[in-house]
């Protein structure tokens with residue numbers, strides 16, 4: 001399961017790993033917490049229209065990578081808070097999908113100014129803890145959901161990488177998925193080169209052509 005703040009956070013951060021793991025037969029589910037309805041510098045754009053566009057772009061990008069399914073919680077962009085109702089809902093979705101592994105934002109990244117990225121990291125981690133014990137939100141268990149013990153969490157956008165994935169075979173499909181986010185300007189040559197160079201830099205340190213890096217937390 002990949003838990004992200006906005007439509008477009010997954011592809012740039014872990015799209016190469018996603019495509020690779022899909023090829024290895026793993027089932028990937030996206031959980032997108034906000035509707036991304038603020039990210040535009042087009043003054044004629046409305047939040048309603050933008051949310052629709054971004055959901056469409058997210059579906060297209062996920063299809064490119066081979067993601068099996070996705071859930072949109074549609075909280076307004078920029079207004080995500082580490083709250084009990086959201087923790088409870090994310091716990092419910094973790095129990096429903098029973099992921100072995102969760103990817104999310106590193107909430108401790110220094111100078112991480114986007115509040116949604118911080119909040120998503122904390123919400124995901126808090127929900128992972130709650131999901132494993134039946135006495136958290138017991139009404140969910142009474143309704144038939146089983147507790148879920150996530151085995152490992154991979155944080156992206158981190159300054160403390162200790163787990164690397166060789167994405168040499170899937171860098172091109174990652175870039176293709178990133179390009180689906182037209183409204184975010186991710187089709188530009190400059191952005192594409194920046195992502196390629198970052199993958200080169202990460203890969204070089206590990207002897208891969210291209211790589212993605214994460215902080216791994218074993219549970």
Ligand SMILES: [Zn+2]
Pocket residue numbers: 005006008009114117
């Ligand atoms: Zn984001």
